[in-house]
Amino acid sequence: MSIVPPVSSLPSHSADSPVFDIAVIGAGPGGYSCALRAAQLGLRVALVERDARPGGTCLNRGCIPTKALLTAAHTADEARHGETMGIMLPQPQVDYDRLAAFRDASVDTMVTGLESLLSRRAVTLVRGTARLDDGAAQADAAATDGATDGTRHRVIVDTADGTTTLAARAVVLATGARPTQLDALPFGGRVLDSDHALTLDRVPSSVIIVGSGAIGLEFASFWSSLGAHVTVLLRHGRPLSAWPRRVGMAVRRGMGAHGVQWADYESIEAYEDVDGGIALTLSGRGGATSRLEAELCLVAVGRTPVSAPWVSDSGIETDARGFVVTDPWGRTSRPGVFAVGDVTRGRQTAHRAFEQGIVAAECIAGLEPAPVEDAASPLVVFSSPEAASVGLAADEARADGAWTDVRDTAIVTQGNARVMMSSASGVIDLVTATPADGGERIVLGAHMAGPHVSELVAEAEQLVRGRVPLSQAARAIHPHPTFGEALGEALLAADGRPLHTF
Numbered sequence: 001m002s003i004v005p006p007v008s009s010l011p012s013h014s015a016d017s018p019v020f021d022i023a024v025i026g027a028g029p030g031g032y033s034c035a036l037r038a039a040q041l042g043l044r045v046a047l048v049e050r051d052a053r054p055g056g057t058c059l060n061r062g063c064i065p066t067k068a069l070l071t072a073a074h075t076a077d078e079a080r081h082g083e084t085m086g087i088m089l090p091q092p093q094v095d096y097d098r099l100a101a102f103r104d105a106s107v108d109t110m111v112t113g114l115e116s117l118l119s120r121r122a123v124t125l126v127r128g129t130a131r132l133d134d135g136a137a138q139a140d141a142a143a144t145d146g147a148t149d150g151t152r153h154r155v156i157v158d159t160a161d162g163t164t165t166l167a168a169r170a171v172v173l174a175t176g177a178r179p180t181q182l183d184a185l186p187f188g189g190r191v192l193d194s195d196h197a198l199t200l201d202r203v204p205s206s207v208i209i210v211g212s213g214a215i216g217l218e219f220a221s222f223w224s225s226l227g228a229h230v231t232v233l234l235r236h237g238r239p240l241s242a243w244p245r246r247v248g249m250a251v252r253r254g255m256g257a258h259g260v261q262w263a264d265y266e267s268i269e270a271y272e273d274v275d276g277g278i279a280l281t282l283s284g285r286g287g288a289t290s291r292l293e294a295e296l297c298l299v300a301v302g303r304t305p306v307s308a309p310w311v312s313d314s315g316i317e318t319d320a321r322g323f324v325v326t327d328p329w330g331r332t333s334r335p336g337v338f339a340v341g342d343v344t345r346g347r348q349t350a351h352r353a354f355e356q357g358i359v360a361a362e363c364i365a366g367l368e369p370a371p372v373e374d375a376a377s378p379l380v381v382f383s384s385p386e387a388a389s390v391g392l393a394a395d396e397a398r399a400d401g402a403w404t405d406v407r408d409t410a411i412v413t414q415g416n417a418r419v420m421m422s423s424a425s426g427v428i429d430l431v432t433a434t435p436a437d438g439g440e441r442i443v444l445g446a447h448m449a450g451p452h453v454s455e456l457v458a459e460a461e462q463l464v465r466g467r468v469p470l471s472q473a474a475r476a477i478h479p480h481p482t483f484g485e486a487l488g489e490a491l492l493a494a495d496g497r498p499l500h501t502f
């Protein structure tokens with residue numbers, strides 16, 4: 001399959017400017033979902049990607065390889081747990097070559113599937129590094145720079161064979177994000193970002209993790225399940241400090257039970273290479289200092305948007321951190337240019353990028369899609385235990401004048417039969433309120449930790465997005481015995497009639 005047709009085979013209105021309805025820059029979840037939906041709607045689509053293969057961070061360096069590794073780690077955990085049920089298995093040993101082959105095969109299967117989808121939908125995948133033509137902003141004013149076909153954007157692509165220019169009616173920026181570096185602990189040597197951590201060829205003996213968000217916790221679970229000594233640094237006394245407190249505390253307890261160590265600190269004062277590892281000098285409350293050593297250090301403190309100077313040079317508004325500013329349909333400040341995914345401000349997840357990509361494609365095709373509702377987009381962390389969240393936290397709901405009588409109902413899920421059998425525990429925290437302008441109490445947010453909450457959150461998302469009355473939501477029947485019953489019990493509790501809890 002040729003996924004990069006020679007320029008001469010591209011649709012063209014002149015020798016050097018193939019014409020498209022949409023040129024999408026970046027083939028990660030934001031870009032490829034936009035390209036696939038646009039092609040489905042009959043538009044001519046060019047998708048430009050600078051990596052060797054499409055899929056972006058998610059397929060190549062993010063969601064898929066990490067979940068392959070976590071699936072393996074979970075298998076090791078399950079084998080250990082077997083003992084409590086009388087299933088005696090030998091202690092799991094790690095053959096890292098085979099584990100890496102499983103990781104790579106998982107990525108390859110997903111990327112090959114994506115290439116096939118793009119090909120079947122006749123999306124033209126152009127391999128190269130794209131930028132918007134500097135002169136195109138001025139050309140916008142005149143609506144066209146000579147083209148009579150409605151195209152007014154020029155995307156210049158540096159390819160292995162030289163430079164080519166694509167003409168398009170609309171452009172979608174989907175350039176993603178990259179790991180944020182700390183000045184106090186720059187990447188390199190024994191200080192890893194997530195890209196580097198994924199390519200390790202062994203389980204390290206010990207790791208210090210800076211950042212207790214999604215990436216930090218997922219790597220902490222993976223490494224500690226496979227025998228590494230893992231210490232996660234905490235600045236706010238609990239991981240996931242931006243999430244409701246009960247969830248962060250439940251994750252702290254649950255991961256602690258799996259062997260993860262936590263170390264409170266306020267700032268990193270210094271670091272140095274020591275024999276076979278790295279040492280960090282940390283300052284804590286009251287100026288006390290401490291020293292931690294490990295073989296490696298992972299820094300996962302967020303991701304910085306990939307918005308090169310050409311983005312703002314071509315008249316597109318970015319915020320102080322470089323995120324492209326858009327409306328809820330993905331429109332940027334420049335007419336005809338959209339932005340989706342991690343390059344835009346908001347929750348950096350693949351599923352949000354999918355939704356944004358679809359909505360942008362539908363807008364460009366002339367449909368009138370509903371706006372992307374960021375608050376109803378779930379967050380999931382695939383640590384052990386998992387954490388998941390959708391909608392508003394109680395303090396956010398109280399700060400929002402649209403709601404009255406905000407209530408926060410939490411249940412511990414240990415009483416759920418399936419949770420109990422999996423030797424785990426967890427918490428579900430539901431936020432409910434009544435609209436200030438009247439009406440029935442609804443579910444505004446659901447925040448949870450425990451086994452399988454990555455699946456439970458989809459039901460909660462339907463309740464939050466659909467503004468389902470609590471009394472109706474609490475009538476939903478959950479098969480017994482399932483993990484999902486825990487959410488049913490939380491809904492009953494929020495509705496004032498808990499069945500299996502107090």
Ligand SMILES: Cc1cc2nc3c(=O)[nH]c(=O)nc-3n(C[C@H](O)[C@H](O)[C@H](O)COP(=O)(O)OP(=O)(O)OC[C@H]3O[C@@H](n4cnc5c(N)ncnc54)[C@H](O)[C@@H]3O)c2cc1C
Nearest residue numbers: 026028029030050056057058062130176341342348349350
């Ligand atoms: C370790 C890790 C684990 C993750 N796990 C999950 C998870 O389990 N679930 C989840 O929902 N999210 C997860 N994420 C987040 C998810 O990967 C991102 O939210 C998602 O990839 C964003 O999609 P995107 O299309 O905006 O950007 P990206 O996937 O980053 O894709 C952007 C693409 O644009 C290309 N590009 C950039 N500039 C140019 C240019 N000038 N010309 C051509 N191409 C260009 C890049 O090469 C890249 O391929 C994870 C992230 C990481 C780092």
Ligand SMILES: NC(=O)c1ccc[n+]([C@@H]2O[C@H](COP(=O)([O-])OP(=O)(O)OC[C@H]3O[C@@H](n4cnc5c(N)ncnc54)[C@H](O)[C@@H]3O)[C@@H](O)[C@H]2O)c1
Nearest residue numbers: 211212213214215216300301302303347348349380381382
């Ligand atoms: N399962 C998933 O959906 C998944 C998995 C991995 C990554 N991602 C996405 O990738 C993005 C990046 O992940 P991440 O874990 O790097 O970011 P994050 O935003 O999830 O967590 C960042 C962590 O770093 C800490 N931090 C921020 N600035 C700091 C500083 N200057 N010094 C020390 N600590 C600091 C924060 O308190 C937080 O604990 C996130 O937006 C996340 O949603 C998603």
